[in-house]
Amino acid sequence: MQLNVIKWEKLWWSISGLVIIAGLIGMIISWSTLKSPLRPGLDFIGGTRLQLQLECAVQKNCAQPINTGQVRDILAEQGLGGSTIQVLEGDILSIRTKTLNVEERTQLQKTLNDKIGKFDPETLQIDTVGPAVGQELFTSGVLALLVSFFGIIVYLSFRFQFDYAFFAIVALFHDVLVTAGAFAIFGLVLGVEVDSLFLVSLLTIIGFSVNDTVVIYDRIRENIDEFPDVSIKEIVDTSVNQTLTRSINTSLTTILPLVAIFLFGGETLKYFALALIIGFSAGVYSSIFIASTLLAWWRNRVQKEKLKLT
Numbered sequence: 001m002q003l004n005v006i007k008w009e010k011l012w013w014s015i016s017g018l019v020i021i022a023g024l025i026g027m028i029i030s031w032s033t034l035k036s037p038l039r040p041g042l043d044f045i046g047g048t049r050l051q052l053q054l055e056c057a058v059q060k061n062c063a064q065p066i067n068t069g070q071v072r073d074i075l076a077e078q079g080l081g082g083s084t085i086q087v088l089e090g091d092i093l094s095i096r097t098k099t100l101n102v103e104e105r106t107q108l109q110k111t112l113n114d115k116i117g118k119f120d121p122e123t124l125q126i127d128t129v130g131p132a133v134g135q136e137l138f139t140s141g142v143l144a145l146l147v148s149f150f151g152i153i154v155y156l157s158f159r160f161q162f163d164y165a166f167f168a169i170v171a172l173f174h175d176v177l178v179t180a181g182a183f184a185i186f187g188l189v190l191g192v193e194v195d196s197l198f199l200v201s202l203l204t205i206i207g208f209s210v211n212d213t214v215v216i217y218d219r220i221r222e223n224i225d226e227f228p229d230v231s232i233k234e235i236v237d238t239s240v241n242q243t244l245t246r247s248i249n250t251s252l253t254t255i256l257p258l259v260a261i262f263l264f265g266g267e268t269l270k271y272f273a274l275a276l277i278i279g280f281s282a283g284v285y286s287s288i289f290i291a292s293t294l295l296a297w298w299r300n301r302v303q304k305e306k307l308k309l310t
Contacts, residue, residue, distance in 0.1 A: 005240050005293055006233045012289035016174055023181010030184050038180060039187030041096075041195035044138050046129050048100040050093075052112070053123035057091035065090030066116060074111055078104075086191055093119070096193075099128060141199030145176075148203060152210055160217055167294045168213045171286035175209045176202055178282040179275055192271055201275035208254070209283030213291045216243050220292070232303070236296040240288055251284045 005012070027037035034040070042049045056062040066087045075083050075095070083097040093112070100108065105126070113119055149169060156165035179202065186192035219239040227235065258280070261273040 002241055003244060003288070004237060005289055006237050006296055009289075009293040009297065012285075012293060016178075016286070016290060020174070020177045020181060023177060023184055026181055026184035026188060030188055034187070038184050038194045038198075039192065041193035041198075042127055042129050043195040044135070047096055047098050048105065049096045049125075049127045050105070050108070051095075051123075051125040052093050052109070052119040054091040054093075054116075055118045055120040057089075058120055058123075062091050062117075066093050070116060071095070071112070074115055075108075078108055078111065080108070084191065084193075092123075137196050137199075141196065141202075144199070144203060145206070148206055152206070156210075156214070156217075159214075160221060163298055164217050164295065167291050167298065168210055168217070170294060171213055171283075171291035172206050172209055174286045174290055175205050175279050175282040179205060179279040182278050183271075183275065186271075197269075197272040198275055201272055201279060204276060205279030205283060208280055209287060212247055212250070212283055212287040215246065216240060216287055216292055217295075219243050220295070232296050232299040236292050240292050244288070247284055247288060251280060255280055 030039065031037050054062055054066065068085055068087055071085050071087075071093065072081075075081060075085070075097070080097045083095055086094040088094060093116070095108075097108075109119070109124075149172065152172070153165045153169055156168050183192060183194055183198065187194070216239060219242050220235055223230075223235045223239050224232075255277055258273045258277050261269050262277065265273060
């Protein structure tokens with residue numbers, strides 16, 4: 001398979017632009033409704049989360065799924081009207097509320113058992129995080145992202161040149177924005193929350209994506225040294241095609257286990273795996289179609305400016 005990435009460079013940039021704009025619109029809507037660009041999880045805003053499963057689900061004889069409206073009415077009666085409710089698989093109830101003490105939590109569980117149905121106590125999961133811890137996690141995560149970007153710029157500037165590093169960072173921002181935008185939309189449509197694992201997934205995506213970009217850049221640099229009279233556009237096209245099979249094979253072997261984790265890994269890892277799937281896919285796309293074409297466009301532009309001056 002031979003790709004002419006330079007010929008269709010505006011198409012690749014347009015596709016990325018549309019996807020990123022859709023994500024940014026999702027973030028703006030999320031900000032206007034949730035006061036946050038993404039739906040924040042318990043890790044970031046603090047509070048108590050209870051997850052319970054109906055006892056009848058264990059025996060597989062539930063007459064009907066949990067009614068979200070009924071749960072919302074119960075929470076309103078308890079003074080917990082602003083809580084977030086999720087019903088998973090019809091019989092698992094997940095509630096995120098303000099921080100509850102033991103007495104308040106016990107009362108809520110008793111009311112749910114009385115009005116919704118008996119919940120299996122062995123499936124009960126309770127998480128409580130203070131807002132200070134959540135803020136600390138958020139700050140540490142953002143700091144880790146910024147440090148990683150700085151480290152990548154320094155490393156690529158020494159290994160290649162500054163324009164290579166700059167466009168690699170542009171590609172990484174592309175991957176982060178695509179992933180964050182997707183989760184902003186998921187948060188609005190499906191109620192998906194982001195937690196500390198989401199920040200971990202962003203750092204992992206950055207590491208994977210820059211690795212793929214470095215492989216292509218390495219080949220571009222080698223071809224420039226070997227064929228100094230060939231235009232940068234031809235060099236980039238050739239280099240991308242020389243590394244294309246490796247990029248696709250590496251990505252597929254990485255993404256397939258993630259798909260398995262998403263499908264069978266349980267609720268805790270489900271959205272962590274989904275973030276990695278989206279980010280890794282965006283990373284492969286940006287390495288091939290964004291980082292390389294932007295470098296060719298920039299080098300070609302600089303070359304034309306030099307010719308004008310001479």
